[in-house]
Structures are given as C-alpha cells and as structure tokens.
Amino acid sequence: MITRQIGKAGGYLANGIVQGLARIRINPNVLTFTGFAINLGAAYLFAGGYFRWAGVAVIFAAVFDLTDGPVARTTRRVTSFGAFFDSVLDRYSDLCLLIGLLIYYGRINRFEYVTVVAVAMIGSVMTSYTRARAESLIPTCKVGFLERPERIVLIIIGALTERMAPVLWVIVVLSNLTVVHRVLHTYREARMAANAGPQP
Helix, strand or coil, X not given: CXXXXXXXXXXXXXXXXXXXXXXXXXXXHHHHHHHHHHHHHHHHHHHHCCHHHHHHHHHHHHXXXXXXXXXXXXXXXXXXXXXXXXXXXXXXXXXXXXXXXXXXXXXXXCHHHHHHHHHHHHHHHHHHHHHHHHCCCCCCCCCCCCCHHHHHHHHHHHHHHCCHHHHHHHHHHHHHHHHHHHHHHHHHHHHHHHHHCCCC
C-alpha cells in the first residue's frame, strides 16, 4: 500500500515535470544534452572522490534522461535522430561516469579497482552493443539481468552510501552475465529461424 502510494506520487511528479517542460516548448534534444552535461559534472566529482555529491548529480541527470522521451511524445517532436542522439549520449554518459571512477581509483593507488572499473566499462558497452547487433538479426533481444536503468540506480546507491566498490563488482558480474545471456538468446533464436526455413 505504501509503495503503491509512493509510486503514484512519483508518477504525478514526473508527469508534472513533463507537462511543465512541454508547455515551454523546450527541444527534447536540449534535455538529452543537459542530462549528459550534468553527468560530466558527476564524473568530475567521482574523480575528485566527492561520491555523495556525484550521486546527487546523477539523480538530477536522470530527471532529464527520463523526461526527454515523454516531452518529445507530448509535443509531437519524436524523430529518429532524437532517438539516436539519446542513445549515443547515454553511452557517453555511462562511460564518463566510469572514467571518473577510474581516475579516482588510480589517484588513490587502488589499481585492482582500476581493473574492476575497466571490466565494468566493457560490460556496460557490450550490454548495449549485443542488443543492438542482435536486433539486426532477430526481432528482439531484451533479455538479461542488468540494463542501463539498473546500472544507474546501482551507481546512485553506491555513491550516496559511499559503498562503490561492492556496487562495481555487482555491475561487473551482472552486466557481463547479461551479455552472455543475450549471446545465447540470439544463438537460439537465429538457429530456430534457420531451421524453420522458407515455407513452401
């Protein structure tokens, strides 16, 4: 009951923000870029070791990330370029946040976590790539444990609690398991399609 009320309140808040942004006719691509710019600031804060402030910045960036699409639909300004632009800046945002952490762990001589962050970067990129590449071969590939929203939530939790190290391990394991899951799913779907063959 409480969680339902929280969810409903969050929905009202999000809808209010979307409607407000739609009324001032802001370009959705500006929202996308603003979210990216805030994430750059968060990356800088991560590099300096200001984890809690970085977490707050990532939350603000997420507001823009969550509203650009709804604003585009509300104002009837949905474009193929907008979707492409959003995806590209999402990837840059993800990598910049992790680069910030890479710099931080390098500065404090925790080179084992430099490696962990690097593997997390690989998992993050490959999670997106495997879906995009798979969907050029099969209808859909939305399987997996960890997509971008979950990664962002984990990063926010790690930043605000200053427990980033275990969060990075979770991202490393689950993102790369997601890649494996998508490879296996694509293999099965492609094999089924090949076995079905053209109908006489």
